[in-house]
Amino acid sequence: xxxxxxxxxxxxxxxxxxxxxxxxxxxxxxxxxxxxxxxxxxxxxxxxxxxxxxxxxxxxxxxxxxxxxxxxxxxxxxxxxxxxxxxxxxxxxxxxxxxxxxxxxxxxxxxxxxxxxxxxxxxxxxxxxxxxxxxxxxxxxxxxxxxxxxxxxxxxxxxxxxxxxxxxxxxxxxxxxxxxxxxxxxxxxxxxxxxxxxxxxxxxxxxxxxxxxxxxxxxxxxxxxxxxxxxxxxxxxxxxxxxxxxxxxxxxxxxxxxxxxxxxxxxxxxxxxxxxxxxxxxxxxxxxxxxxxxxxxxxxxxxxxxxxxxxxxxxxxxxxxxxxxxxxxxxxxxxxxxxxxxxxxxxxxxxxxxxx
Amino acid sequence: xxxxxxxxxxxxxxxxxxxxxxxxxxxxxxxxxxxxxxxxxxxxxxxxxxxxxxxxxxxxxxxxxxxxxxxxxxxxxxxxxxxxxxxxxxxxxxxxxxxxxxxxxxxxxxxxxxxxxxxxxxxxxxxxxxxxxxxxxxxxxxxxxxxxxxxxxxxxxxxxxxxxxxxxxxxxxxxxxxxxxxxxxxxxxxxxxxxxxxxxxxxxxxxxxxxxxxxxxxxxxxxxxxxxxxxxxxxxxxxxxxxxxxxxxxxxxxxxxxxxxxxxxxxxxxxxxxxxxxxxxxxxxxxxxxxxxxxxxxxxxxxxxxxxxxxxxxxxxxxxxxxxxxxxxxxxxxxxxxxxxxxxxxxxxxxxxxxx
DNA sequence: TTAGGTATTGAGAGCGCTCCCAAAAGAATG
DNA sequence: CATTCTTTTGGGAGCGCTCTCAATACCTAA
Numbered sequence: 097x098x099x100x101x102x103x104x105x106x107x108x109x110x111x112x113x114x115x116x117x118x119x120x121x122x123x124x125x126x127x128x129x130x131x132x133x134x135x136x137x138x139x140x141x142x143x144x145x146x147x148x149x150x151x152x153x154x155x156x157x158x159x160x161x162x163x164x165x166x167x168x169x170x171x172x173x174x175x176x177x178x179x180x181x182x183x184x185x186x187x188x189x190x191x192x193x194x195x196x197x198x199x200x201x202x203x204x205x206x207x208x209x210x211x212x213x214x215x216x217x218x219x220x221x222x223x224x225x226x227x228x229x230x231x232x233x234x235x236x237x238x239x240x241x242x243x244x245x246x247x248x249x250x251x252x253x254x255x256x257x258x259x260x261x262x263x264x265x266x267x268x269x270x271x272x273x274x275x276x277x278x279x280x281x282x283x284x285x286x287x288x289x290x291x292x293x294x295x296x297x298x299x300x301x302x303x304x305x306x307x308x309x310x311x312x313x314x315x316x317x318x319x320x321x322x323x324x325x326x327x328x329x330x331x332x333x334x335x336x337x338x339x340x341x342x343x344x345x346x347x348x349x350x351x352x353x354x355x356x357x358x359x360x361x362x363x364x365x366x367x368x369x370x371x372x373x374x375x376x377x378x379x380x381x382x383x384x385x386x387x388x389x390x391x392x393x394x395x396x397x398x399x400x401x402x403x404x405x406x407x408x409x410x411x412x413x414x415x416x417x418x419x420x421x422x423x424x425x426x427x428x429x430x431x432x433x434x435x436x437x438x439x440x441x442x443x444x445x446x447x448x449x450x451x452x
Numbered sequence: 453x454x455x456x457x458x459x460x461x462x463x464x465x466x467x468x469x470x471x472x473x474x475x476x477x478x479x480x481x482x483x484x485x486x487x488x489x490x491x492x493x494x495x496x497x498x499x500x501x502x503x504x505x506x507x508x509x510x511x512x513x514x515x516x517x518x519x520x521x522x523x524x525x526x527x528x529x530x531x532x533x534x535x536x537x538x539x540x541x542x543x544x545x546x547x548x549x550x551x552x553x554x555x556x557x558x559x560x561x562x563x564x565x566x567x568x569x570x571x572x573x574x575x576x577x578x579x580x581x582x583x584x585x586x587x588x589x590x591x592x593x594x595x596x597x598x599x600x601x602x603x604x605x606x607x608x609x610x611x612x613x614x615x616x617x618x619x620x621x622x623x624x625x626x627x628x629x630x631x632x633x634x635x636x637x638x639x640x641x642x643x644x645x646x647x648x649x650x651x652x653x654x655x656x657x658x659x660x661x662x663x664x665x666x667x668x669x670x671x672x673x674x675x676x677x678x679x680x681x682x683x684x685x686x687x688x689x690x691x692x693x694x695x696x697x698x699x700x701x702x703x704x705x706x707x708x709x710x711x712x713x714x715x716x717x718x719x720x721x722x723x724x725x726x727x728x729x730x731x732x733x734x735x736x737x738x739x740x741x742x743x744x745x746x747x748x749x750x751x752x753x754x755x756x757x758x759x760x761x762x763x764x765x766x767x768x769x770x771x772x773x774x775x776x777x778x779x780x781x782x783x784x785x786x787x788x789x790x791x792x793x794x795x796x797x798x799x800x801x802x803x804x805x806x807x808x
Numbered sequence: 809t810t811a812g813g814t815a816t817t818g819a820g821a822g823c824g825c826t827c828c829c830a831a832a833a834g835a836a837t838g
Numbered sequence: 839c840a841t842t843c844t845t846t847t848g849g850g851a852g853c854g855c856t857c858t859c860a861a862t863a864c865c866t867a868a
Contacts, residue, residue, distance in 0.1 A: 103576055105853095105854055105855085106854065106855065107854080107855095115817080115818085116817065116818045116819075117818080117819090117854095117855085118817070118818055118819080118856090118857085119816085119817060119818075121855070121856065121857090122816095122817090125856085128815095129815060129816055129817090130816070130817090131815085131816065131817090134816085134817090146600075148571065148574065148575040148576065149575070149854080149855070150512070150575070150576045150577040150853085150854050150855070151511075151517075151575050151576065151577035151578035152508050152511035152512040152517060152576075152577030152578070152853080152854080152855090153512050153577060153823090153853070153854035153855040153856090154577075154854080154855055154856075155508035155511075155577075155823095155855090156506070156508040156509050156512050156823045156824065156825085156853085156854080156855070156856090157822080157823055157854075157855040157856040157857080158823085158855075158856055158857090159823075159856095161507075161508060163556070176538060176542055177535055177538040177539055177542065177738070178538075179533055179535065179538075181538065182532060182533040182534075182535075182537065182538055183533055185557070186532055186533065186559065189557060189558075189559045189561075190559075190561055193559075193560075193561060193565045193568065193569075196568070198556050198558075198572060198578070199556065199557050199558075200519070200554050200555060200556045200557070201541070201545060201555050201556070201557045202545075202554075202555075203542065203545045203546075203549075204549075205545075205546055205549060209549045212549065212552070213549075215504065216554060218504065219504040219505070219506070219507050220459055220504065220506045220507065220508075220824095221506040221507035221508030221509060221510075221511075221823095221824085221825095222507035222508070222554070329738065329742050356742050357742070360742070360744075382533070382685065383739070386685050386712050386713070386716070387744075388716075388743075388744045461823095461824055461825085462824065462825065463824080471847080471848085472847065472848045472849075473824095473825085473848080473849090474826090474827085474847070474848055474849080475846085475847060475848075477825070477826065477827090478846095478847090481826085485845065485846060485847090486846075486847090487845090487846065487847090490846085490847090505824080505825070506823085506824050506825070508823080508824080508825090509823070509824035509825040509826090509853090510824080510825055510826075511825090511853095512823085512824080512825070512826090512853045512854065512855085513824075513825040513826040513827080513852080513853055514825075514826055514827090514853085515826095515853075576854095577853095577854085577855095809868100810867100810868090811866105811867095811868085812865100812866085812867090812868100813864100813865080813866080813867100814863100814864080814865075814866095815862105815863080815864070815865085816861105816862080816863070816864085817860105817861080817862070817863085818859105818860090818861080818862090819858105819859090819860085819861095820857100820858095820859095820860105821856105821857095821858090821859105822855100822856090822857090822858105823854105823855085823856085824853105825852100825853085826851105826852090826853085827850100827851095827852090828849105828850090828851090828852105829848105829849090829850090829851105830847105830848090830849085830850105831846105831847080831848080831849095832845105832846080832847070832848090833844100833845080833846070833847085834843105834844080834845070834846085835842100835843080835844070835845085836841100836842085836843075836844090837840105837841080837842075837843090838839105838840095838841085838842100
């Protein structure tokens with residue numbers, strides 16, 4: 097139980113204990129060079145009184161806030177509710193807890209917000225560093241402001257200009273390359289793709305992997321089989337609608353969420369999945385497993401991506417951006433039902449999945 | 453363009469402008485009683501230099517951090533990735549942006565984390581107030597600590613002990629009451645329920661609405677038709693498996709996510725949805741519409757819940773908790789395919805849904 | 809016992825801002 | 839033009855902490 101509910105200061109504890117403010121500070125911050133019995137006495141009083149150092153005062157004096165920012169620019173605002181971000185956030189917070197940082201979340205909903213946020217995050221005394229989700233053309237302004245303000249930052253998602261910035265990303269290129277290669281090996285001939293937004297590096301990289309895989313195997317790349325999506329379910333639906341006239345027999349869709357929409361469109365056209373049309377997607381979010389046709393998909397380690405980004409950020413705060421570091425994380429092909437592989441080669445199945 | 457990249461202080465701006473620190477402070481904080489020409493001159497220098505007041509210094513001097521916390525206790529940790537939280541968070545952040553607050557996010561992943569977090573959020577100088585997701589027995593400790601620390605708080609979800617605390621919640625009771633009544637009106641005789649966790653008020657309230665609706669119509673409440681779930685898809689799946697032997701012809705499931713699992717279980721038992729077994733669920737998250745059987749569900753205004761909670765918090769910070777305020781938000785029944793209503797009474801259909 | 813060294817402690821000067829109060833400047837009045 | 843009142847300005851004292859530096863206490867060995 098606490099004896100004092102009033103706001104205590106270092107000075108108060110010092111008086112109670114009969115030592116100086118400095119000594120109490122040393123105890124609180126676990127510095128060496130405090131006599132054991134003194135430390136014990138001080139700790140006791142802190143314990144009893146429930147003293148907690150004032151965060152603002154500490155930040156002001158030490159120039160460290162122990163708070164990190166996670167910024168979601170306008171460009172991701174409208175698919176913020178995609179589970180991708182929950183998982184990313186979860187990883188980031190986990191790492192924050194581990195390293196005793198507090199996380200501040202910034203989400204721009206309007207152009208106006210974004211300006212406000214840029215001002216807020218570049219201000220001194222609030223954040224020690226910033227994680228920014230940025231792989232979109234429009235995100236350069238935030239990145240630039242952060243550099244100007246000399247704020248340590250790590251970017252999540254390969255940015256368009258990657259010189260002199262740290263970033264962490266999934267290996268989108270090789271991931272989609274694997275996805276499409278898998279479809280080719282299954283014998284599909286007309287393989288289409290629903291891409292992500294093409295003003296983003298994710299969208300571009302996943303598309304590039306698709307093209308590379310086709311080219312490698314001597315397939316020709318057909319414009320009608322490439323439709324741009326926007327990472328939403330309805331986006332996937334309409335993209336698929338648009339592609340259908342080109343008669344694809346398999347499609348690589350750049351996200352699970354879009355795949356759900358794409359499958360809906362395929363079914364409306366009386367196509368059976370995976371018999372008439374096969375799908376491989378990207379992400380391996382929960383929906384991939386709970387969809388009625390379980391999705392074959394490229395798993396990316398989202399939570400780990402968040403953890404890695406945060407730990408890199410801490411490193412950057414400590415050691416600076418010299419040289420800038422880039423971390424690319426591996427993906428993994430998870431075979432389920434939507435690609436039809438199991439019908440041909442049951443030995444590929446995973447124990448977690450069974451044929452229905 | 454900024455002239456100075458170095459860290460500016462009020463004093464610097466004062467010197468540049470030839471006025472005192474106090475005057476610059478007045479300009480920055482938009483106080484009256486500054487001569488127009490002086491204000492203009494100061495503003496110009498601020499503009500040119502890109503001066504931003506130091507957040508920590510300001511917080512220390514004014515005892516206001518303009519930062520609010522959003523706390524997710526251990527009890528919600530394992531379904532944090534449910535879209536419910538994304539939407540809630542989105543609403544909260546929107547309101548924060550609007551009112552110029554920064555949001556700090558706290559998520560406890562372990563008991564240890566939770567202790568850490570309690571210490572962190574009750575410390576002075578970090579947060580002006582806190583939003584806590586708490587409707588679980590285990591959450592009382594956080595609420596208590598916050599009261600002890602005299603930290604303004606608003607609870608999201610009716611807490612077990614609601615005396616002297618402010619909270620915002622969905623009307624879970626009347627929502628589930630409506631859901632079950634709808635099923636009764638459709639002529640179902642053996643209506644079961646997959647509840648939420650029963651150590652939470654959400655779980656309890658939704659179950660209570662179910663029981664009330666049955667009782668009102670003279671149905672008897674059968675234990676075998678009430679199975680506890682945990683708000684996850686697999687939880688819904690196993691709950692349903694357990695209920696199946698009792699031969700329900702309709703089920704009210706306490707969340708969309710669980711419903712997906714429940715439907716999976718029903719289908720494994722060769723039951724057709726909604727012909728053999730009807731479902732009504734709760735939430736109206738995205739999954740309700742993109743599931744292959746679109747879900748009839750109770751829509752709750754999650755984003756608005758977040759906004760409301762945050763605005764209440766701001767009010768509490770300004771005016772204190774006297775008297776404590778409780779806000780209950782209305783729900784709405786959204787009829788789609790899983791309840792089978794459309795087959796009986798097409799006039800109930802919504803334009804957004806069509807029969808397949 | 810004393811010199812020399814090391815471990816422990818306290819004082820003081822900030823960190824950069826807010827906010828009160830008194831001084832200065834300007835307006836209004838007789 | 840003096841007097842009073844109002845508006846504008848500057849000085850100073852914090853806010854509660856950290857961190858350097860000098861002072862003191864303690865320990866060792868000669």
